[in-house]
Amino acid sequence: MSATKSSSPSNGLSWQTINLAEVISVVLSILLVEWALAPFPVSSWLLGGPPLLAFLLMLHSHQCRGETAQTLGFGGRYFDRALLLLAGPTLLAIAALIFVSYLTHSLHLPDRSWARLGLLPLWALLQQYMMLGFAYRRLRQFHHASQSTMITAGLFALLHAPNYPLMILTFLGGLIWSFVYERAPNLFASAISHVLLSATVLVTIPEWILPSMTVGYRYLLYHNF
Amino acid sequence: MNPALADEVVEEPAPETVARLVRALLLKSLLEVLILCLALSIAGFKYFNPTIRGEITQADAVSVSGWVANPLAPRDPIQLELVIDGRLTAIMIAQEVQPEHAVSALLRRGEHPFRFSFHRLSAGPHSVQVYAVQTTPGRTQSLVPITPLSQNFTVNPAR
Numbered sequence: 001m002s003a004t005k006s007s008s009p010s011n012g013l014s015w016q017t018i019n020l021a022e023v024i025s026v027v028l029s030i031l032l033v034e035w036a037l038a039p040f041p042v043s044s045w046l047l048g049g050p051p052l053l054a055f056l057l058m059l060h061s062h063q064c065r066g067e068t069a070q071t072l073g074f075g076g077r078y079f080d081r082a083l084l085l086l087a088g089p090t091l092l093a094i095a096a097l098i099f100v101s102y103l104t105h106s107l108h109l110p111d112r113s114w115a116r117l118g119l120l121p122l123w124a125l126l127q128q129y130m131m132l133g134f135a136y137r138r139l140r141q142f143h144h145a146s147q148s149t150m151i152t153a154g155l156f157a158l159l160h161a162p163n164y165p166l167m168i169l170t171f172l173g174g175l176i177w178s179f180v181y182e183r184a185p186n187l188f189a190s191a192i193s194h195v196l197l198s199a200t201v202l203v204t205i206p207e208w209i210l211p212s213m214t215v216g217y218r219y220l221l222y223h224n225f
Numbered sequence: 226m227n228p229a230l231a232d233e234v235v236e237e238p239a240p241e242t243v244a245r246l247v248r249a250l251l252l253k254s255l256l257e258v259l260i261l262c263l264a265l266s267i268a269g270f271k272y273f274n275p276t277i278r279g280e281i282t283q284a285d286a287v288s289v290s291g292w293v294a295n296p297l298a299p300r301d302p303i304q305l306e307l308v309i310d311g312r313l314t315a316i317m318i319a320q321e322v323q324p325e326h327a328v329s330a331l332l333r334r335g336e337h338p339f340r341f342s343f344h345r346l347s348a349g350p351h352s353v354q355v356y357a358v359q360t361t362p363g364r365t366q367s368l369v370p371i372t373p374l375s376q377n378f379t380v381n382p383a384r
Contacts, residue, residue: 015237018246025250029257036261040268049260053253060249064242071233078229141235182230 019138022061023155026134029054030159034216058134072133073187082189085180090193093172097204106206116213117199124194125187131156131174132181132190140182149178163219165210173197277303277357279371284353286380290340293319293357293371299335304358306368307341310351315341348382 029050037047062072070077101107110116131152139148153174157167177190201210214222238246279293293303302320306313319337339355354375356368 013243013247015243018243018250021250022246025253029253032257032261037264040264041271042264042267046260046264046267050257053256057249057253061246064245065235065238081229137230140230145231185230 016142019141022057023135023138025057026054026130027155027159031216034159034218038217039221054130058130061134067137071185072129072137073181073185073190074129074133075186075188078184078186079189082180082184082186083192085184086176086189086193089176090196093197094200097200101204101206104206107204108207110202113202116202120195120198121191124198125191127156128177128187128190128194132177132185133187136178136181145182149175149182152178160215163210163213163215165205166213166215169197169201169210277359277369277371279355279357281353281355281372281376284376284378286346287344288340288342289353289355289376290338291355291371292336292338293355294336295357295359296335301335303337305339305341305371306356306358307343308354308356309343309346310353314343317341346380348380350377350379352377 032050033047037050062068069075098107135155136148136152139151143151153171156174157171160166160170173194177193181187181190202213211223212219276297277293277295279291281289281291283290289307289309293305295301295303302318305317305319307315307317317339319339341355352375355371357371358366359369360366
């Protein structure tokens, strides 16, 4: 994928600039909701506006570049290979989290846990698509795999600011998922790993470490400092 | 294991593709700015637009009187704070509907009269303002001046 044939300016803008602008634009849409719109008592329709626009932009971008669902990682291609690569780190992380909860006696079912767990697969797939199917692919076109992995994981963690325990976890998750996506680009396998890890984090991490999964302004609003 | 993503070859796009993407980015940014402006306007209206209206009809050396109304809650009492020369001087609850306005209550809803009495002010210029305590939607309470400008008057030296 790094084999972009040339980086000469087209229409005054280089292809790299467009890639970067797209990633920044999508990230800013999420940050806009988390930080700038969340404090205001506005309807959820309005809050959903920027993510919807980001989603439309991503679809438009795929269409312009001729990327299909299959090439992005929706489908059976590389599924087995990705699952195999993810199995080790995912199971290791789950075992470590269960061990921590055993030591701290923190195994618990959080509020509305079934509703949250029910939505988790769709939510995980959406996040994996945005992080890997869009951001990672765009960054990968002008960075090395290791740099793209670091930047993608950093951006994924940034979107979970200022919930620093969650930022650390998402950064580590971002590293693993990006590493595997580079070798076996399949979003369903990454989403399965994401669901398993999120569900385990939800029920094992003690509340004094991870009081909630909220991010952005809402994290500041519901926590005393 | 061969990296799979590195095998993909990405072609440099045609100029019209770049132009389409740039237009999409600009349109998205514009719409997001509009959404932000709309959210700010709605929030600003909810938080800062004072629904409380009123008037200081008389202010002199020993008293300040007038009326205050909250059209959104015409029957609810309104807490008022009197500030003279920038200093909080008195607090009262205005809760009675003025009899003379009872007939036209539909037009001028829920006007509560108020009258503050205090020790005679010193001779010289003074400014007076009455603030109403308004509960904003959500969490906070704010002090809203019942008139846009403070009322200024001069107390003559007592004979």
